[in-house]
Amino acid sequence: MEQNRHSDLIVVGAGIVGLAHAYEAHRQGLSVRIIERDARPNGASIRNFGHCCITAQGQEWLDVAYRSREGWISAAKDVGFWAPEAGALVVARTQAELAVVEQFAAARGSEAAQLLSAPELVARLGREGQADPSIVGGAFLPADLRVDPRVTAPSIADWLQAQDGVEIEWRTTVGHVADGVVSTSRGEFTASDVFVCVNHDMDYLYPDLADRWQVRRCALQMALASPVDGYTLESAVLTGTSLTRYDGFGEQPGIAAVHAELAAQAPELVDMGANVMFTRRPDGTVILGDSHVYGPTIAPFTDEWVTDGLVGEIGKVIGTDFNVVQRWQGIYASSPLTNVVDERVDDRTRVISVTSGIGMTLSFGLAARSFALV
Secondary structure, three states: OOHHHEEEEEEEOOOHHHHHHHHHHHHOOOOEEEEOOOOOOOOHHHOOOOEEOOOOOOHHHHHHHHHHHHHHHHHHHHHOOOOOOOOEEEEEOOHHHHHHHHHHHHHHOOOOOEEEEHHHHHHHHOOOOOOOOOOOEEEEEOOOEEOOOOOHHHHHHHHHHOOOOEEEEOOOOEEEEEOOEEEEOOEEEEEEEEEEOOHHHHHHHOHHHHHHOOOEEEEEEEEEEOOOOOOOOOOEEEOHHHHOOOHHHHOOOOHHHHHHHHHHHOHHHHHOOOOOEEEEOOOOOEEEEOOOEEEOOOOOOOOHHHHHHHHHHHHHHHOOOOOEEEEEEEEEEEOOOOOEEEEEEEOOEEEEEEOOOOHHHHHHHHHHHHHHHO
C-alpha cells in the first residue's frame, strides 16, 4: 500500500470526541488521519448548548471532566475559538431544588459550587425586576466552560487540517475496520492504531457491541432565539430539571423529592424528558432547550408543544418572551448502562462513544485517557 495511506493513528469520525483524539495525537507528535463521511462536522457536536458541564459530573467521570477542561483551554488557545471560563448558574425555584443544590455544594466544597441567595442569583442573571419571582436561590459553578457550538468543532477541524502530519478525508464512508486496516469508499487506509468515534452510529459498524451496551439514539428538540435586550450573561443557566439530568446532582439525597415534585407540578416537563436550560452565544442569540426521546431509529418529526413548552418555561426564568428564529433536532448515543463505551475490539482498534449527553464535556479528557491507555 502507498506510504501516504498509512498514519500512526486513524480517527473515524470528526465529531468533537474524534477531533479531541486527533488533537491530542497531534500534540504527541503522531501522524493522524481523520475519516469523516460528511463534508464538515454536522452532528451532535454542533447541535448542543456549547456548555462544558465540568462540575456537575458524577464521581465516576469527574476527574476526566476536569482533565477535559484543561484540554478545552489548550485547544482554544491553539485554535483561537471563543471559550470563556464563564461558569454556570444553577437556578432553584423550589425548596426541594434548593436543598439538592445545597447538598451538592456541601459535598463538592465552596470552590466548586458557590451558593447564592435569590437576590444574588437574579443579579448575576442581570434580570432584577424581571426574573421569575419564585427563584429561591441557587449556585454558581465557576469551573464550567462555554463555547459556541456552531463554529467550535469546524474550527478545530480546520486548524487540524492545516497542521503538518494531519489529513482529513471528508465525504468518505467507512465500511469495515479491523487490525489497523480501514476500508472506505476511497479505498483502504492503514494505521498503527484506529479510534472509532462515531457516536450513535456505532451500531452500523459494531452492532453486537451496541447491543451489548444497549446503545440507542436520543433525540432532542432545541431552539434559537433572537438577542434579549439587557441579557448579556455568558454563563450557562441550568434549572431544577437539570438537577435530574446530571449525575453530580443525582447523587444527592434530596433528588428523589425533586423528581416527585416535578411529576406532581410539571408532568409535561417530565413527559418530554426536559432539561430546561439556556446559553447565550457571542452574537447575543440564545440557545433554548431541551427535550429527550429514545429509540433505535428516530423519526424526523418534532412536536410543537415540546418546543413551545421549553421556550415558555425558559421565558419565565428570566422574564421575557423569546423570538424564536430557528428550531432543530439533535441526536446522540445513549445507554442505560454506561456514560461511555470504550472498548478495544482488536489489537489495533478501539471504539469510543459517549453514550449520554456529555460528549462536549468529556471529549478532551477522554482523549488524554485514551493515550494514557494505548
